[in-house]
Amino acid sequence: xVVNHHRPFKRLKRRRVTADLHNFTTFLSDHQTSQPFRTxxxxxxxxxxxxxxxxxxxxxxxxxxxxxxxxxDGHEVVMEVVEEDVTTSASVYCDHCRVVGWGGHPVCNKxxxxxxxxxxxxxxxxxDQYQKPxxxxxxILHLRDEGCQICGAVVNPEEHExxxxxxxxxSNFLLHGMIHSNGYGHLLTLNGREGGSKSxxxxxxxxxxxxxxxxxxxxxxxxxxxxxxxxxxxxxxxTVSKGRTWYGNWGYEFGIGCYAITKEAYCNAVETLSTxxxxxxxxxxxxxxxxxxxxxxFYQSLSGSKLATFRDLFSLLLCLIRESxxxxxxxxxxTTSSSCCWTCEDVVQMLA
Numbered sequence: 307x308v309v310n311h312h313r314p315f316k317r318l319k320r321r322r323v324t325a326d327l328h329n330f331t332t333f334l335s336d337h338q339t340s341q342p343f344r345t346x347x348x349x350x351x352x353x354x355x356x357x358x359x360x361x362x363x364x365x366x367x368x369x370x371x372x373x374x375x376x377x378x379d380g381h382e383v384v385m386e387v388v389e390e391d392v393t394t395s396a397s398v399y400c401d402h403c404r405v406v407g408w409g410g411h412p413v414c415n416k417x418x419x420x421x422x423x424x425x426x427x428x429x430x431x432x433x434d435q436y437q438k439p440x441x442x443x444x445x446i447l448h449l450r451d452e453g454c455q456i457c458g459a460v461v462n463p464e465e466h467e468x469x470x471x472x473x474x475x476x477s478n479f480l481l482h483g484m485i486h487s488n489g490y491g492h493l494l495t496l497n498g499r500e501g502g503s504k505s506x507x508x509x510x511x512x513x514x515x516x517x518x519x520x521x522x523x524x525x526x527x528x529x530x531x532x533x534x535x536x537x538x539x540x541x542x543x544x545t546v547s548k549g550r551t552w553y554g555n556w557g558y559e560f561g562i563g564c565y566a567i568t569k570e571a572y573c574n575a576v577e578t579l580s581t582x583x584x585x586x587x588x589x590x591x592x593x594x595x596x597x598x599x600x601x602x603x604f605y606q607s608l609s610g611s612k613l614a615t616f617r618d619l620f621s622l623l624l625c626l627i628r629e630s631x632x633x634x635x636x637x638x639x640x641t642t643s644s645s646c647c648w649t650c651e652d653v654v655q656m657l658a
Contacts, residue, residue, distance in 0.1 A: 327376035328354070330383050331510060337521040343489035346522045347418055355387055381505040385481070388419040402484070402492040406528040406561060414487040420518065422481040422511075424502035478502065481511055483518075489525035500535065516556045528561065529553060546579050547620040580617040 339346050355371035371387040392398055393415050400417075403409055439446060443457040478495075480503050485491030493515065498508025506514075519527060531551055533540040544552045551558065560569045584602055605622055606613050613619050 327374050327382060330375035330377045330506065330514060333375060333514065334517040334521040337517075339521065339523055341523060343485065343523050343525070344416070344487045347485070347487075350522060351387060351389075358386075377505045379505050383422060383506060386419070386421040386423075388421065390417050390419065391415065392417060400486070400492075402494070402528065403486075403490070406492075408490055408528075411486075411488060411490065416487040418485050418487075420481065420483045420485070420515075421479055424478050424480050424497070480506070481515060483515055483527070485519075485522070485524055485527075489523060491519070491524055491527045493527055493529040496529075512553075512556055527558075529558065531558075543620060543624070545576050546616055547624055549576070549580065549617075580615065582616045584613060584615060584619060 339349075341349070351371055355373050358370040358372050368391075369389040371389075373385045373387065375383040375385065377383055392413065398413060400408075403411060440454040440457065443454060445454050445456040478497075478501075480495075480497045480501060482495040483491060483493050496508065496511055496515065497503060498506065498511055500508070503511070531541045531553055533552060535543075541551045541553075544550075545554075548554070560572050563569075563572055587596075587598055587602060602613070602619065605619060608626070609618075609622050611618075613622065
């Protein structure tokens with residue numbers, strides 16, 4: 307351990323820069339470019355972002371910018387853009403590329419992280435948010451601190467950089483997309499209101515990411531769909547009702563399945579589940595109907611048309627849940643509609 311016996315380090319005071327906020331829901335909606343990603347991202351940063359630099363720089367491999375956005379409810383959403391120099395980074399190879407089948411691509415010298423934190427309201431950068439105790443005295447250190455202000459212990463830059471890289475794996479981000487300089491990227495994390503967002507829904511966040519990729523000439527983006535909603539595997543529920551996953555609304559398709567499942571097998575399974583007739587649950591002619599039959603008949607009474615297949619039933623369920631959520635969020639009177647009298651918890655209990 308190296309100890310500095312000189313004056314304790316002074317933390318650099320940062321001044322808040324007031325500027326017009328970009329509209330989060332319309333940002334880049336009319337932006338088009340024919341430039342490759344490596345050129346487009348530099349022009350994007352130069353035009354929209356403000357640097358979050360410190361003197362002297364702590365991380366030779368990481369450079370950070372910020373872009374602030376305004377949303378309808380008056381909140382501010384801040385996106386961090388982090389340029390990672392792969393040649394000096396602790397993690398040179400990309401595990402996400404290896405999993406998706408892009409392991410044969412040449413290693414790029416740059417990759418860019420686009421991050422919106424769950425506690426992104428107001429000011430503060432990634433360097434301010436992450437903290438850890440000093441190994442010598444236990445004092446709390448920020449990511450951008452060169453040393454401890456209490457005992458004067460100097461933090462090893464390599465240790466600091468490894469710590470920063472580990473934070474990229476945080477699953478609590480509202481948005482974390484990583485794009486290599488060759489234009490291939492990965493959507494690592496996306497969360498809406500269920501994931502901690504106070505002002506932006508998951509669909510709004512996905513629309514923002516889709517516009518960003520289009521404006522930066524991103525070639526391909528991979529993701530691992532592990533979405534959960536209403537206590538169920540939402541990717542399965544949405545696929546049965548709509549014929550595609552929720553991410554399919556933005557053009558994402560089946561790539562690689564677990565346990566060597568092929569795209570053909572996946573599509574056949576989805577089609578089989580979607581077109582399974584509900585009549586198979588009514589072949590029992592008993593006076594006491596099973597609970598499943600009662601549930602189907604209940605939702606049939608709420609539907610304006612006949613429910614013939616699983617797709618019809620689950621499409622109605624999702625429609626009722628959306629109506630209930632819309633009414634709850636808007637604080638409307640739900641007694642005027644019979645469908646709004648049921649909450650998400652009621653639906654889950656009926657399906658359990």
